[in-house]
Amino acid sequence: MMGETLLEVKNIVTEFRTADGQLPAVRDVSFSLKKGETLCIVGESGCGKSITSLSVIGLLPSNGKITSGEILYEGAPIHNLPAEKMRQIRGNKISMIFQEPMTALNPVLTVGFQLREPLMLHHKLSKSEANKQGIELLKQVGIPYPEKRMNQYPHELSGGMRQRVMIAIALSCNPGLLIADEPTTALDVTIQAQILDLMNDLKSKFNMGVMMITHDMGVVAEVADRVMVMYAGKKVEEGNVNEIFDNPKHPYTKGLLNSVPNVDDPDFELEAIPGSLPSLHEQIDGCRFHARCKFATDICRSKEPPLSKISDTHHVSCWLEEEEGKLG
Amino acid sequence: MAEIVPALGTEIKKVKKKESPFIITLKRLLKNKLAVIGLIIIVVQIGMAICAPLITSYDPAKQNLVASELPVFSEEHWLGTDNYGRDVWSRIVYGARISLVVGLVAVSLGLIGGVTLGLLGGYYKKLDGIIMRIVDLLFSFPGILLAMLIIAILGTSLVNVAIAISIWSIPSCARIVRGSVLSIKEKEYIMAMKSLGASDLRIMVKHILPNCFAPIIVFATMRMATAILSTAALSYLGLGAQPPTPEWGAMISQGQAFMWSSPHLTIVPGIAIMLTVFAFNVVGDGLRDAIDPNMDIQ
Numbered sequence: 252m253m254g255e256t257l258l259e260v261k262n263i264v265t266e267f268r269t270a271d272g273q274l275p276a277v278r279d280v281s282f283s284l285k286k287g288e289t290l291c292i293v294g295e296s297g298c299g300k301s302i303t304s305l306s307v308i309g310l311l312p313s314n315g316k317i318t319s320g321e322i323l324y325e326g327a328p329i330h331n332l333p334a335e336k337m338r339q340i341r342g343n344k345i346s347m348i349f350q351e352p353m354t355a356l357n358p359v360l361t362v363g364f365q366l367r368e369p370l371m372l373h374h375k376l377s378k379s380e381a382n383k384q385g386i387e388l389l390k391q392v393g394i395p396y397p398e399k400r401m402n403q404y405p406h407e408l409s410g411g412m413r414q415r416v417m418i419a420i421a422l423s424c425n426p427g428l429l430i431a432d433e434p435t436t437a438l439d440v441t442i443q444a445q446i447l448d449l450m451n452d453l454k455s456k457f458n459m460g461v462m463m464i465t466h467d468m469g470v471v472a473e474v475a476d477r478v479m480v481m482y483a484g485k486k487v488e489e490g491n492v493n494e495i496f497d498n499p500k501h502p503y504t505k506g507l508l509n510s511v512p513n514v515d516d517p518d519f520e521l522e523a524i525p526g527s528l529p530s531l532h533e534q535i536d537g538c539r540f541h542a543r544c545k546f547a548t549d550i551c552r553s554k555e556p557p558l559s560k561i562s563d564t565h566h567v568s569c570w571l572e573e574e575e576g577k578l579g
Numbered sequence: 580m581a582e583i584v585p586a587l588g589t590e591i592k593k594v595k596k597k598e599s600p601f602i603i604t605l606k607r608l609l610k611n612k613l614a615v616i617g618l619i620i621i622v623v624q625i626g627m628a629i630c631a632p633l634i635t636s637y638d639p640a641k642q643n644l645v646a647s648e649l650p651v652f653s654e655e656h657w658l659g660t661d662n663y664g665r666d667v668w669s670r671i672v673y674g675a676r677i678s679l680v681v682g683l684v685a686v687s688l689g690l691i692g693g694v695t696l697g698l699l700g701g702y703y704k705k706l707d708g709i710i711m712r713i714v715d716l717l718f719s720f721p722g723i724l725l726a727m728l729i730i731a732i733l734g735t736s737l738v739n740v741a742i743a744i745s746i747w748s749i750p751s752c753a754r755i756v757r758g759s760v761l762s763i764k765e766k767e768y769i770m771a772m773k774s775l776g777a778s779d780l781r782i783m784v785k786h787i788l789p790n791c792f793a794p795i796i797v798f799a800t801m802r803m804a805t806a807i808l809s810t811a812a813l814s815y816l817g818l819g820a821q822p823p824t825p826e827w828g829a830m831i832s833q834g835q836a837f838m839w840s841s842p843h844l845t846i847v848p849g850i851a852i853m854l855t856v857f858a859f860n861v862v863g864d865g866l867r868d869a870i871d872p873n874m875d876i877q
Contacts, residue, residue: 310773313704342775349774354767359600359789368785369775404600420775 256326257460258284258307258428263320263330265299265306267531274531276302276315278484284477286427289454289461291475291492293468293507297528299484300464304430306330307462308345309337324428343373346421350433352413356405362389362416363401369423388419392449411442415449422453429454431463435470447474468511472496477564480504483529483539486558490565500567502544538570546571607869614865620858628676637666639673639825648841659843661834667843670825671851677826678855681741682806686799688745689806693752694795698783700753701760710753717750726809730818737810737826740819744806755798759791793870797863804859811852827852 265277277299284290292300305311307322309329322330329340346369349355357365366388367381376384382401389397392415405413414434421429431450435443451474454461465471471478471492478495480488480503488501499505506524513519526543529535538556541547548570556570608614627634637656643664651659658667700710717725729743763769764787772786811828813819820826822833827848834844 308774310770338776338778340776341773342777347771347774349767349771351767355771357768357772357786357790359792360786368772368777368781372775372777372781417771420771 255286256283257286257288257324258462259323259326260303260307261321261323263303263306263322264318265302265311266316266318267312268314268316271532273318275318276484276531277306279320280481280484280486281320282479282486282489284428284460284462286460287455287458288476289451289463289474290477290479291463291465291471292479292481293465293471294481295466295528298481300481301432303481304347304432304462304464307428308341308347308430310341310347339373342369342421342426343424344426345428345430346424346426347430347432348414348417348421348434351437352410352417353437355417356413358405361402361404362408366401366416366420366423369420373424384423385419388423389416391453392416392419392422393445394419410438411445414438414442414446418446418449418453422457425457426459428460428462431461433465433467434463436465436467443470444473450474468507480507483535484531485539486568487540488565488567488569490561490567494562494565498561498565500561500565500572501540501569502546502571503540504567538568604866604869608862608865611865611868613861614869617858617861617865620854621862624675624855624858625679627672628679631672631676635666635669635672637669639665639669640823641665648837648844650841651843651847658847659841661830661841661844662837665823665825667830667847670830671827671847673825674827674830674848674851675855677737677820677824678807678810678852681737681744681810682803684741685744685806685810686748686802688742689748689752689802690795690799692745692749694756694788694791696749696753697756697791698760698788701757702764702779702783702787707757711757714750714753717747722747722805723809723812726813727816727818730813735818735821737814737820737824740810740813743813744809747809748802748806752795752798752802755794756791759794760787763787763790797867797870800859800863800866804856804863807859808852808856 260283261281262279263277264275264279267274267276280303282290292303294300302311302315306317309332311317317330320330321328324340324344329337332340356362363382363385366385367378370376370381370384371378385401386397389400394400394412394415400408408416434450435446438446447470450461453459463470463474475492478490478492479486480495480501482503488495488499488504495504496508499508503524506522509522510524512521524543529539529542535542537553538544538547538551541551544551550570556568556573558566558568559573560566561572608618643660645664646655646660647662647664649656649660651657653659656666656668658671660666661670696710696714700707720728725747726740726743729746730739733739733742769782769786772782777786810819811826811831814826814828815832817832820829822829830848831845834841834848837844
């Protein structure tokens with residue numbers, strides 16, 4: 252059922268107004284997502300992946316703003332909608348799962364109350380109808396005794412359970428796009444796998460597009476159809492999951508893959524990427540990664556690399572590839 | 580895949596008998612002996628106020644000059660009578676009604692105003708400056724002076740006393756609520772609610788406000804004590820209840836003239852005020868400890 256484009260992000264720039272002036276956190280990022288597809292946005296903390304997702308759902312902090320570019324959902328622009336219109340889209344067509352299941356549920360309200368909210372809000376269901384559907388949703392996310400859970404408070408559930416509840420809440424209105432901001436980072440590894448499986452199942456069931464933000468390459472390998480690698484606010488590489496894993500082009504992507512331990516290969520050397528992410532307001536000429544890149548040449552230090560095409564689906568923004576592309 | 584079967588490891592421990600936060604708080608409160616005493620005093624008082632005609636045999640305003648200034652433990656009047664021969668016990672009992680009702684009205688009005696301002700100020704950054712400056716302005720008056728000023732404008736009556744006290748309760752309540760809102764609105768679950776498309780009003784009332792209940796309940800209980808004390812003070816000054824209304828403060832003020840001949844006319848209503856204020860204060864203290872989640876450790 253893949254094919255139809257669900258979300259298109261074109262050249263967005265998201266800036267923050269701060270005491271040091273305008274800080275661009277997302278710089279000219281474009282990507283698209285098809286129905287039934289999972290796009291993983293990967294990168295270090297602070298590289299702009301969360302801000303990209305918040306830009307899409309329109310929940311930037313009050314000092315943040317999309318200053319240029321556009322975001323299209325099913326072909327219609329959503330980046331400039333008035334607050335009220337955007338509110339109707341949130342939860343209904345685009346919804347989001349957060350990282351911390353421990354804090355993303357309101358501690359003083361029952362699970363049922365929080366589950367009924369979006370249903371009563373967007374589908375205008377009555378309380379009893381919403382209750383029925385809520386129980387159905389809890390069943391769908393694999394929660395035993397759903398009737399009982401409806402009257403429980405979040406502190407009575409385990410972390411994995413809470414994340415399931417979060418997913419149930421996010422999916423309650425059958426959204427077309429689900430944004431998951433590191434949904435498994437705070438969970439035990441065994442629970443992580445269950446949650447990822449669940450998300451995969453539900454994705455194919457509802458034919459949703461999923462935008463998953465993570466820094467865990469293991470998670471990427473498990474769920475992603477496509478991968479976008481971000482570095483310091485810029486997209487550095489994008490491709491299908493096997494293209495990225497089998498044939499990474501950008502030195503940063505290679506670095507990310509090499510910094511995941513490999514148990515099967517005893518000779519595997521864990522390789523950390525030296526240095527750290529530049530701060531947002533740092534003026535960097537050329538490629539933003541050059542300071543940490545061992546292949547950096549003069550042109551990397553002076554001119555920003557364009558996006559070069561490896562295949563129809565695989566793009567990379569690196570001078571090393573650009574030259575090869577020219578030759579070939 | 581039609582139905583997702585709960586995977587292994589997701590089974591959670593059998594939940595023992597469900598206890599609502601209310602029951603937990605009540606249990607903790609009952610462990611505090613002082614708070615229990617306060618609670619008993621308050622309950623007795625509410626009972627007195629409700630059943631006033633049943634537990635008194637005299638009309639609190641009925642004069643009987645033949646039996647004036649009877650001392651305590653007289654045959655017919657166990658708390659004696661005042662200079663007009665009115666039964667002091669009846670007046671105390673009916674006075675409990677007035678104190679509780681005025682206190683309740685004043686605190687409720689104060690809470691409505693304070694919670695609204697606090698929510699708006701805490702949630703909307705732009706309104707915060709304006710609202711907090713108004714609150715600062717109200718704070719700059721000593722409480723009783725502010726109340727007197729309001730009564731001077733509105734005229735002397737118990738209703739106006741309630742209004743005056745409620746206005747004076749607004750600033751502190753607004754501050755407390757604003758403080759809680761400021762911390763709660765940054766929580767992830769509020770962000771999650773926004774991501775579900777809830778409106779600001781819905782988020783404020785249904786999701787932030789319940790999180791502020793703990794400090795609000797404590798504030799309201801403590802404020803009852805202040806309100807009752809202020810009602811008595813204002814009536815004592817002649818700004819509240821007018822004769823022959825059996826208000827405790829007014830009773831002290833009238834009994835003053837007979838302090839040497841019949842001291843019970845000032846002492847009895849004085850004790851009534853003291854016990855009430857004490858009761859509400861210790862219950863407020865106890866509630867604060869009971870609601871505080873850190874108390875779990877003990």
